[in-house]
Amino acid sequence: MGAVSMNESFDLNQAADTQVLVILRHGPQGGSLLREGLDAALVAAAFGRNVSLVFMGEGVMALCRGQDVDALGQKATAATLEMLQMYDITDVRVEAAAMTSMGLSEDDLILPVLPLPAKALATVIAAAPLVLTF
């Protein structure tokens, strides 16, 4: 198996402050749900809300290094992800099983992330006052 650390002792403190949890389940190609989901996250952050992101399933592909900018004539999402810190969005979690199934390790990703096992993910989702799923 790759270098995905199945970190059981995840940090719930940060999740406890989360006001808006945005779940991203779609990759950067094939549709605009990822882009529009990220837009919602940025707007929530710009309105002063504590925003956390969770990348699930195919959504983890959004975090891959080495994506060609605008390869498909669409606005790329990787640049937006690199801007997250400017919006104070630092709590970025990924579904560990999705990274494994996509053959990704943390070294392949453009952001520092916290891979979570399914059980921990459920806790994070249950604790968030508002969950937006894209």
Next chain:
Amino acid sequence: MRYAILLLGAPYSTQSSHSALRFAKALVSRGHKLETVFFYHDGVHNAARLMTPPQDELHLGDAWQQLHAEHGVALQVCIAAALRRGLLDEKEAARHGKQGVSVAAPFELTGLGQLIDAGLTCDRLVTFGP
């Protein structure tokens, strides 16, 4: 309870619009308050003024308007997602120099901030996606 609905699917393409509408009707019939339906992503096509399905099919646009008329449900459409997809009200059409109007009241073009507000002030926000 106070509810909000987030609808992401295009009408007549996926089931999500029909499901959202049925859920909305179930809510009000059980005495809950549905504050707003927020149309985002391909869901903005639900606000298309010229939507003309065959007569033997449910007219989703009319159904949303009926929900607004009978239960005061706000019909909010993300302006950024709408403009991209050619859905403009009179004001936006004039601003962008476009002829014709594809969105009319009671649908209102508004910002994503309204979605966040609705989500945080209502007891439940339920998403219907493609």
